[in-house]
Amino acid sequence: MSQPNQTSKLAVMRDTKPQFPEFEKFATSVTSQERAKFAYEMKHGLRANQAKGEQTKETVQKLLKKARAEMMKHEAKSAEAVLRQAISLEPDNATAHALLCELLMKDSARLLEALASILRAVKLEPKESGHYALVGTLLMLMQKSEEAIDYFEIAVKFDPKNYIALARMMHLKAHHLRWDDFDKIPTYLKQFNKGGILSDPFAFLSLCDDGDFQKHRSISMVRAKHTNPVKAPIFTGQRAEGQKIRIGYFSNDFYNHATMQLMLGLLETHDRSRFELYLYDYGSKLCDLAHERARKSADVFRDVRHMATDELVEQATRDELDIAVDLKGFTEGGRLDMFNSRVAPVQVSYLGYPGTTGLKSMDYMVADRITIPSTLRKHYTENILYMPHCYQPNDEERYIAQVDDTRASHGLPEDGFVFSSFNSPYKVTPREFDIWMKLMKEVPDSVLWFYCGKGEITEPLRREAERRGVDGHRIIPARRVMPDVHLARLKHADLFLDTFNVNAHTTASDALWAGLPVVTKTGEQFAARVAGSILTAAGLEDLVTTTEKKYHDVALRVAQDPDYLADIRARLAASHSDAPLFDTKGYTRDFERLLEKAFQNYIDGNRPKTMGISAA
Structure with missing residues (x-):
């Protein structure tokens, strides 16, 4: 591990003005409001004296x-008032200030x-490690991830x-292709196998391909945060003949986000004669075209971003949902707490998180026989709802921009084979990169078109290539x-090289929709098997x-055999009209039949159980 410049980082803490000039202005503003806050808190009993005789x-x-x-209940206003009361009683209580930070950072x-x-x-x-971890987390939220790594390193050092x-720290290093301690990751991961250790389940997906390990990361998090899961009520009533099944979709991604790009077609083609759709939005970042399409697809759209957990559960109960679908899991902003209640x-559990939630009250997870074969069922706490083809939906109406561009306009050579990687950089490890550089040596006129996001990893990436004997x-x-512009530019690539621990998911479907072949390697965990299902x-x-x-050999054949590449492209073009992957209506009917089967199992008085359907 590279040693952080601890002296300079601690100096920043002693004098915040050079590093965070906006802080001084803010601090002045806060001070000017203290009297108003004091009056408000006195009025509402938030500065009440302690009990008689209590220290x-x-x-x-x-x-x-x-x-x-x-x-824990997402009662933000109440929690903040209580914390400020604690700070007023004991201004030098560092824990109170840290908790207040943890609360405030949930609001961007x-x-x-x-x-x-x-x-x-x-x-x-x-010298408190947890405080530096919070600084690192804040810097992540402020899109200052390189600086965040340094603070996480200080936290780990303390x-x-x-x-x-x-x-x-490991997850962010992966984002920045900082592979200096890549060989230490197995040693780091062993520490997490001890009982009762909390960590972000999502952060581990790209670090190892181990279904059992991922399952226990989820279970540990759930046990720490979500106690006494509520069991499904016993069905005792009668349903009127023809009564529609009411489905609630819960997410904060009802906007131009990977999840919506995949499932907008599903939402819009649901059979409204049999289903009612309720969408619960607890924090979408944008009100864009995708957001408007999602709203219009729903019978009822609820903006619940300001609701605490108890309020949200009460609202869903009043709405008398039959089926609730979580689209988030352990991804950013997920609210598994409501499903625990x-x-x-x-x-x-569906689509958003490529792994088990570990939540006892999550009855089912949607998958297929490739993402979760029977031999790997043991790694999932949910019962599995098996789709007959790929678990992933696609929107057959996705628009590809009409762009008059060329290879040269993207910095690509007009001639030569173009390998590409459009996965998020954190998914790439030295294992894949070694193979890619070997391919580039074997295909001399080739280039690698690599998604770099904002571009800060371009130079480190080129240095890694140079270390492997390839011109950066x-x-x-x-x-x-x-x-839509991304889909348009994909026509300039020849082959998409997939990553291993976390495959291309939405990006794989993007590539195939745009006519770009993908070569993948399947692993063990769900995230490592998605592209295999899609292909x-x-x-x-x-x-x-x-x-x-085999991954290397197939990729090399595609690059060196023009006839084979032409055959793949022809089959890929035909897939738009005759393959299950791009049949939005067919997928929706299958998905509906599967949900109906799960709901009927509940109506019949049975416990949740793994089940599937055959292709229609």
């Missing part, structure tokens, strides 16, 4: 315990307030058992563009491999 420290500890409970508009709180905590406890900081008799300028960076549903099983050698 201040005891009172503060009770307040902190109450604040944690309120935060209050990140500077959160920063102010955690800086106070650091000044009070300059406490090697700060596993949250360790997991986030149960928002519907049948609860389903043969790595051509691709920037972030709008989805199979597109009729391109010969591009699915199971070993690194």
